[in-house]
Amino acid sequence: MSPVIRILARRFGISLIVLVGVSMLIFAIARIIPGDPARIALGPNATAEQVAAIRAEMHLDEGILAQYGYFVRDVLRGDLGTSLYTNRPVTFDIRQFLPATLELVILAGILMVGIGLPLGILAARYRGRWPDHLIRVLTLLTVSAPSFVWAVILMLIFAFYLPLFPVAGRLSDSYDITRVTGFLTVDTILAGNWGAFVDALHHLILPSVALALSGIGQAARLTRANMVETYDKPYIEMAQAYGFFPSRIARSYAFKPSLIPSLTIIGLDFAAMLGNAFLVEAVFAWPGLSRYGVAVILRKDLNAIMGTVLVIALTFIVVNIVVDLLIAFLNPRIRHSTRGAAS
């Protein structure tokens, strides 16, 4: 069996255990949070009878093990229950809200890698010189403030004082696009409406930049640190002694080995953005899953909490597997290892 297949098989096995563990943990934690979910859902004016009816419908009047049993049974049928927050099936809510967050996070991830890595390479290549100093100061600035602060700052500058970007939502009111995938940049292309595509992209820029800024800084600093360490290796000195061009040394000999430790962190950062996006979504009125997740936690909407957490956990797992495969691709010692060890 090829080492890559072995890595995948092992990862899938562990992922399944992780998912079951997460579901049990969140199931228990969600029930420890103070407050009666039925009471919260029905509002302050609901009668005791109304609350009791919802509790019975949700099996909240039974033991926690029985409740978990119902949950597992329903999940295996593809049913995550009904959200008490939106009064709709949780699967429907996830289908509606997840693409919005994924679209945001994917663009933010592209920005993180597309800007962060080159900045890190540039800083390492010119280490100790002014481009390095400038990049280190700038990246320190981006990592020192959380994304919601950047969201407000970017909105103030580029929407309030310089009205260059839209403030809220995913698409201007003038466009009516049929939702096929839920990714508006894709749906607008499918509809052949290029004006709407540009508009959707225009709406995406500020929130995704706000979300990506801290990741860009982190990716740049991490890449720089790893590359600077690699530059001290004897084989780099040898390449320099052979008179290779600095750009070739950076690209072929310093960057690739430095990328491996950075990749794991960047992968985790990327997956974490899914959960961290909620404040950016709140500031830009972005109807995504992160905002939904926070809203359902505050309302102790048990079914929706479980659904959201499982989706985020699943995303972490998928991203980790992708990162492992990338590392295996980049690192021949793993790719060709008979033990199939992954990071």
Next chain:
Amino acid sequence: MRQTPLLAAALGAATALTSPAFAQTVLRLDEVAVGELDPAKASDYADSILMFNVYDTLVLPTQGAPGHDPHLATSWEVDGSSYTFTLRDDVTFQSGNPFTAADVVYSLERMQALGQGLSYLFGGVTAEAVDDTTVRFDLGEPYAPFIASLVRLPIVDSALIEANATADDEWGESFLSAHGAGSGAYTVTSHNPQEETVMAVNSDYFLPIDEAAPDEVRLRYGLEGATVRTLLAQGEHDIASQWLPPEVIRALAEDGAQLLTESGTGAFYIKLNTARAPLDDVDCRLALASAFDYATALQMVAITDDVAAGSASTGAIPVGMFGANPAEDVLTRDLDAARAYLADCPTPPADWNLEISWIAEVPLEERFALLMQANFAELGISSSIETLPWALFTERVASPENTPHISQIFANAVTGDPDTLLYSMYHSSVPGTWQSPEYLDDPEVDAALEAGRRGPSEAERDTAYSALNARLMDLAPTIYAYDRQSVFAASNRVSVPALSDPAKAFGMDGMGFTFRLMEMTEE
């Protein structure tokens, strides 16, 4: 001559091409998420706005005065606990189905069967369609606020819902969570409970709609203060929700926004736990009520010099409702009286250690907790401040020993009638809820509340509630901090008489947002 028709056609085409297209007016406003579209589940402010525009009710509150006017009904007769309504015969639902008495019966039964939202208002009520235009309600026992309750019974299109119901979903909940099924002045174009609901004017509405009313309405959910401010500045928003922090509303007003207000249905109540010492003694409670600084409390919710998110309290019942004291009889701080009451209080001030709680989700309440702490300290009373998330608060108030000495609540009458505000707060049969952390048990209060329910005349109800008000002032189970007033910052593109002219106000939360009565104007 032969060229004339061609020329005319060419001119016509050119005119059509060069004339500006009919400008569709769009009203944009926001509310907190989530917008519940199913009228049987509606309870929050956003839900009410949707309900009042997509659906109609048999009656509507009279604008600028107490009482109710016929709406889908043309008249009604009361015979003890039986109410018979004659209905309009010229109303059709947005689907084109005719409106009949059967729809009224179906709407009531659907609400009762789902048991959510404000369905508790109709517990024990039965309805019967006498004929297509006559419906009779039987309440079982006299209940004077019934007419007021009917503003919370939106009439749904039973034929449309039944056509979209399934064996697993007999009341069409799934359909109504995303679609409208009413006869209202606005139809639902799209609905995302976390993002926005888009509505378009119903050109077949049974009442005339002013041409200046918005053609389209976009009700957005969960916008942040900074976002709303930027949107208003960019001209992309028209009415901000009442939940913005006062400083943001003030900033918007300074930027030129108009301030709209809605009042008369609720108040800010500081609840005293009458089942725990030392507040189980009336003199101890009166000492606190007298020591509270009502004027500073109002300053804390001031938006501008002229507008505040509250008005001076005159007692237990907000000004404008049955039994309210005259507006000029405002409550004021009286430290001498407080000291006199304290002298009669069996627990010496040094032995008090009051728990003052505030709801974590309402930061304004922390300021009031600090104000109380300072006010009571002047009497030598020590206190501690406790933050309680709403969910924990509702659990704590379930037993008197766990209920904090002092809790803070914003409460309003969901039908505009004092019964829906006061009964659930002060009747001894309903202690231990978020509305009744006082645990008040007083036969005189119970009798007055029941007399207010029975009616039958408005004069008798007014007398009953006046007596109730006086008794509640004597017992001081609550510090009646101020009468609540909702303040909305709005652009000058919209005119909302129901929220700016007291003579056109409905006296009911959310009904000021009846879009057909709004006017979009050029700035």
